[in-house]
Amino acid sequence: MTPAESHAEVASPPAAVNAAAPSPIPPPPANTAPGLRSDRWAWVCLLVAVPSLLASLGGPLGEPVADDYDFLHHAAFAGRGRWLDGGGSLFYWRPLARQLYYRTLGGVMLSHPAWICMLHAGLAGVAALMLYQALRSRWPAAWAAAAATFPFLVESARMLLVWPSNLQDLGALLFAALAMREASRGRLLTALPALLASLLCKETGVVAALVLPWMPATRGRSRTRMHWIAATSGLVAVWGALYAHVLSAAGQRLARELFEDASVQATPWPTRYAWALVHSLRDALSLNGLPPPWSWALLAAVGFVAAGAAWGLASRPAARARLKPELGWVLRGAMWFMAATLMLAEVFPEWRSYRSVFALFGLGVAFLPVIAAVHPGLVGALVIVRLLGIAASPGAPAEVAQAPSSSAAGITYPELVRLQRVVGETRRTLLPAFPALPPHARVARHLMPRLALYAYGNDEALQTWYRDSTLSWMSFGDFLAQREARPVTIVEFQPRGGRQVALVNPAAMRAVVAASELIRRGDRSRALALLARADSLQADPAASAFFGIVAGLRAQALQGLGRETEAEREAERAIPLWPENNIPRRVLAELDARHARLEAAAAQLETLLAFSPQDSSARSMYRRIMIRRQRGAP
Numbered sequence: 001m002t003p004a005e006s007h008a009e010v011a012s013p014p015a016a017v018n019a020a021a022p023s024p025i026p027p028p029p030a031n032t033a034p035g036l037r038s039d040r041w042a043w044v045c046l047l048v049a050v051p052s053l054l055a056s057l058g059g060p061l062g063e064p065v066a067d068d069y070d071f072l073h074h075a076a077f078a079g080r081g082r083w084l085d086g087g088g089s090l091f092y093w094r095p096l097a098r099q100l101y102y103r104t105l106g107g108v109m110l111s112h113p114a115w116i117c118m119l120h121a122g123l124a125g126v127a128a129l130m131l132y133q134a135l136r137s138r139w140p141a142a143w144a145a146a147a148a149t150f151p152f153l154v155e156s157a158r159m160l161l162v163w164p165s166n167l168q169d170l171g172a173l174l175f176a177a178l179a180m181r182e183a184s185r186g187r188l189l190t191a192l193p194a195l196l197a198s199l200l201c202k203e204t205g206v207v208a209a210l211v212l213p214w215m216p217a218t219r220g221r222s223r224t225r226m227h228w229i230a231a232t233s234g235l236v237a238v239w240g241a242l243y244a245h246v247l248s249a250a251g252q253r254l255a256r257e258l259f260e261d262a263s264v265q266a267t268p269w270p271t272r273y274a275w276a277l278v279h280s281l282r283d284a285l286s287l288n289g290l291p292p293p294w295s296w297a298l299l300a301a302v303g304f305v306a307a308g309a310a311w312g313l314a315s316r317p318a319a320r321a322r323l324k325p326e327l328g329w330v331l332r333g334a335m336w337f338m339a340a341t342l343m344l345a346e347v348f349p350e351w352r353s354y355r356s357v358f359a360l361f362g363l364g365v366a367f368l369p370v371i372a373a374v375h376p377g378l379v380g381a382l383v384i385v386r387l388l389g390i391a392a393s394p395g396a397p398a399e400v401a402q403a404p405s406s407s408a409a410g411i412t413y414p415e416l417v418r419l420q421r422v423v424g425e426t427r428r429t430l431l432p433a434f435p436a437l438p439p440h441a442r443v444a445r446h447l448m449p450r451l452a453l454y455a456y457g458n459d460e461a462l463q464t465w466y467r468d469s470t471l472s473w474m475s476f477g478d479f480l481a482q483r484e485a486r487p488v489t490i491v492e493f494q495p496r497g498g499r500q501v502a503l504v505n506p507a508a509m510r511a512v513v514a515a516s517e518l519i520r521r522g523d524r525s526r527a528l529a530l531l532a533r534a535d536s537l538q539a540d541p542a543a544s545a546f547f548g549i550v551a552g553l554r555a556q557a558l559q560g561l562g563r564e565t566e567a568e569r570e571a572e573r574a575i576p577l578w579p580e581n582n583i584p585r586r587v588l589a590e591l592d593a594r595h596a597r598l599e600a601a602a603a604q605l606e607t608l609l610a611f612s613p614q615d616s617s618a619r620s621m622y623r624r625i626m627i628r629r630q631r632g633a634p
Contacts, residue, residue: 041145045128048152049121049161051390056158056413059396062113062120063420067165068102069457072109072464075102085250088460092254093246096200097168109164110427110465120161123174124152130177131361137184138216138329143372146379147333148177150364153386155286155393156353158413162420166354171201173358176208183215188228192235199239204358207339209236211332255347264349272345280341283356284363286389289412294392301385305371305378312374323373330369336362352411397421400449400493400500419455422448425501426456426491427465433503433540437466437488444474444487446504447495447545479506480513492543495580499542508537508546515553524557531557548577552584559587567591580611586618593621598629 036042064072067089074088080103087098102109109116131148139147151157151173160166175198182191191212198205213228246252259265282288285302287295312319323330340359347355371378396417411419430443437443443462445453456462459472474487490504515530531554538546551574558567568591571584585608592601605622609615 039141041141042129042132044145045132045148046125048128048149049124049157051153051387052124052157052161053117053121055155055390055393055395056117056162057396058398059162059417060113060420060424061162062109062115062117062164063162063424064109064113064164064461065416065420065423065455066457068109068163069460069464071098071102071165072106073457073460075099075106076464076467077469084246086252090251090253091258092203093243093250093252094168094200094202096197097171097202101164101167101171113164113424116164117162120164120167120170123167123170124157124160127170127174127177128152130174130181134177134180134184134215135365139326139369142376142379143368146372146383147361147364147368149383150284150368151357151360153383153390154283154353154357154360155289155390155413156283157357158390158393159352159354159416160357163354163416168202169204169354169357172198172205173361174198175201176205176358179208179212180215183212183228186224188231192231195232196235196239199236202358203243204340204343206236207336207343207358207362209233210339211336214328214332259349267348269345272348273342275348275351276341276344277338279351279353280337280344280356280359280363283353284360285386286393288351288353289393290389294389298385298389298392302382305382305385308378309371309374312378313370316374319374323369326369326373330366333362333365333367337366338362399496399498400425400452418449419452422452422493422501423455423461425499427461429499429501429503430489430491431465434488437468437471439468440470440472442472442474442485442487444476444479444490444506446476446479446490446492446509448493452493479509483510492545494542494545495578496544496576502543502546503540504543504546505537505539508534511537512546512550512553515557519553519557519560522560524560527557528554545578545581548574548581548584550574551577552581552587555584555587559591564591582608582612582615582618586621589618589621589625593625593628598625601625602629 070088072088074082078085078088083095083099084093086092087095087102089098105116105119128148132144135144135147152160160170175194179191179194179198182188182194195205195209195212198208209232212232213225247254256265279288285295285298287298290298313323337359340362341356344355344359368379368382371382394412394414397414400418400421456473462471462473463469474485476490479485479487479490487506490506490509492502492504494500494502511530511534515527515534518524518527518530531550534550535547551570555567555570555574558564558570567587571587571591574581574584575588585604589601589604589608592598592604602622602625605618605625608618609622612618
C-alpha cells in the first residue's frame with residue numbers, strides 16, 4: 001500500500017475532488033478515523049508494551065527498590081499534607097508521580113508488585129493510543145501508529161514497566177499524549193489539565209507546551225493559536241513559579257548539584273548536550289544495552305533504511321511531494337526531540353536510558369514521515385530492526401551477581417533486576433520469619449553484594465516494611481565491633497544457589513567469631529566446640545555461606561591439630577558452600593604442598609588469588625610453590 005492509499009483509509013473524497021486536488025496528500029477531516037473496536041492500528045498501540053514485557057520475563061516485575069523506598073517512606077511517615085517537597089527525594093518536585101502515586105498504591109507495590117508492572121504496561125498502551133489519536137487527525141493510520149509506538153519499542157522501555165518510580169517518566173509522556181490528543185480536537189479546557197498533570201509528573205512535560213498550540217485544530221486560525229499560546233504559556237509560568245518556590249522553601253536540588261567533581265562541573269553545556277544527543281540516539285535502537293556484534297548489525301540495518309529514504313527523496317519527485325505537507329510535523333518532532341534531550345544534559349555524566357523515552361517520541365515524529373513518504377516498507381523495516389534490538393538485549397539475570405555490571409547511578413536493566421532480586425528476597429525472607437519487630441530493633445547484614453545497599457534506601461526499606469521509623473540496619477563491621485549488640489537476626493546474602501538470602505542466628509555468628517579468635521590464639525579444641533555450637537544454633541538451612549565459613553574454620557582447626565584427613569574433608573565440603581571463602585582453599589593448598597602435590601596446591605592458590613588478589617601471604621606461598629615446581633623439588 002502506498003502512503004497515498006493509506007490516506008484513503010482516513011477519508012475517501014469523491015473522485016472529482018481527488019482529480020482536482022493539487023496536493024498528493026489531501027489533509028483529512030479531523031474525526032473520520034474508525035472507532036477503536038474496528039481500528040487495528042489502535043489495538044497495536046494499546047499492546048505496545050507486549051515486546052518489553054516479554055523481554056522482562058524472568059525478572060521480579062514491579063519490585064520496589066532504591067528511590068521507591070524514598071517515596072514509600074515519605075508516604076508512610078511524612079504525613080498526607082506534605083505536597084510541596086520532593087516526596088522523599090532531595091531532587092525535583094514531582095508530586096503527582098511521587099506523593100499521590102505512592103500514597104495511593106504503595107501497599108500494592110509491596111504486596112503485589114507484579115500488578116504495578118501490569119499497570120505501567122497498560123498506561124504505556126494508553127499513552128501510545130493517545131499519541132496515535134492525536135496524529136491520526138492528520139496522518140494515515142500506519143504512519144500515526146508507527147510514530148506513537150516509536151518511544152516504547154526500545155530496550156529501555158522495560159525499566160518504565162518494571163520499576164515503580166519510573167511512573168515519573170511514563171506519567172509525563174502519558175499526560176502529554178492526552179494533552180496532544182485534546183489539542184488535536186481543539187479542546188483547550190481539557191488539554192490544559194492534562195499538560196499540568198504531565199508537568200507534575202516530570203519537568204520534561206514542558207516540551208509538550210511548545211507543541212500544543214501548533215496542533216491541527218489551530219491550523220490556519222491565528223487568533224485561536226494565540227489563545228493556545230497564551231493559555232499554555234500562562235500555565236507553564238504558574239507551574240514554574242510554584243516549582244521555584246518549592247526548590248527554595250523545601251531545599252530541593254537539581255541533578256547537576258549531585259556531581260561535585262570539578263571536571264564535571266567545568267564541562268561546557270555544548271559538550272553535555274552532545275553527550276545527551278548521542279546517548280538518546282543510541283537508545284532509539286537499544287544500542288546502549290547490546291553487545292558489539294548486535295549493535296553493529298542494527299546500525300548497518302538502520303543505515304540501509306536511511307540510505308533508501310535519502311535515495312528515494314533525491315530521485316523521486318512524488319516522494320518529495322508526499323513529504324512536503326508534513327514538513328511542519330517533521331520540524332515539530334525534531335524540536336520536541338532536541339528540547340527534551342537538552343534537559344537530559346542536566347544529568348551528565350551518568351546516563352540512564354529510560355530517561356530518553358520521552359524525547360524519542362519527537363524523534364519518531366520527525367523521522368517516520370521522511371521514510372514513509374518514500375515507501376511504507378521502510379517503516380516496517382525500521383520497526384523490525386527496533387524489535388530485534390529489544391529481543392537481543394540482555395535479559396533478566398538468573399541470579400544476583402556479587403559485583404555489579406555498572407554503577408548504581410548509571411543503572412541498566414540487568415543491574416536493576418540484580419537490585420530488585422536482593423531487596424525482594426530480603427523482604428520475602430525476613431517478614432515471614434519476623435512478622436513484627438520491637439521498637440528500635442536492628443537487623444544486621446552480611447556479605448551483601450557490592451552497591452546493593454543503595455537498593456535498600458538506607459534504613460527506609462526496613463522501616464517501610466514494618467511501618468516503624470525506629471528500626472535500622474546494622475553493618476557486619478558494627479556487629480563485630482559492638483560485641484554487646486544484639487540484632488534480632490542477620491540477613492546473609494548467598495552468592496550461590498536458588499535462594500540467595502538467608503537468616504543467620506546472631507548467637508551462632510557470635511560463636512563463629514569467637515572460634516576464629518581461638519584458632520588465632522592456638523586454642524583449637526575449644527574452637528571446635530564453639531563451631532559445633534554454631535552449627536546447632538543455626539536454624540535456616542539456606543545459609544550456605546554461613547555453613548561454609550563454619551566448615552572452613554573447622555578445617556583450619558583440624559589441620560592445626562594434625563588431623564589432616566578430617567581437615568581435608570571439611571575444607572572440600574566448605575568450598576561448594578561458599579566458593580569465595582579463602583580459608584579452606586588455603587588449608588588444601590598447605591596440605592597439598594606438604595604432600596608434594598604442587599599442581600593441586602598451585603591451582604588452589606590461583607583460585608584464591610582470583611577472589612582476593614591482595615592476599616600477600618597467599619601470593620608468597622604461591623611463589624614458593626612455583627619455585628619448587630621449577631626446581632622439581634619435593
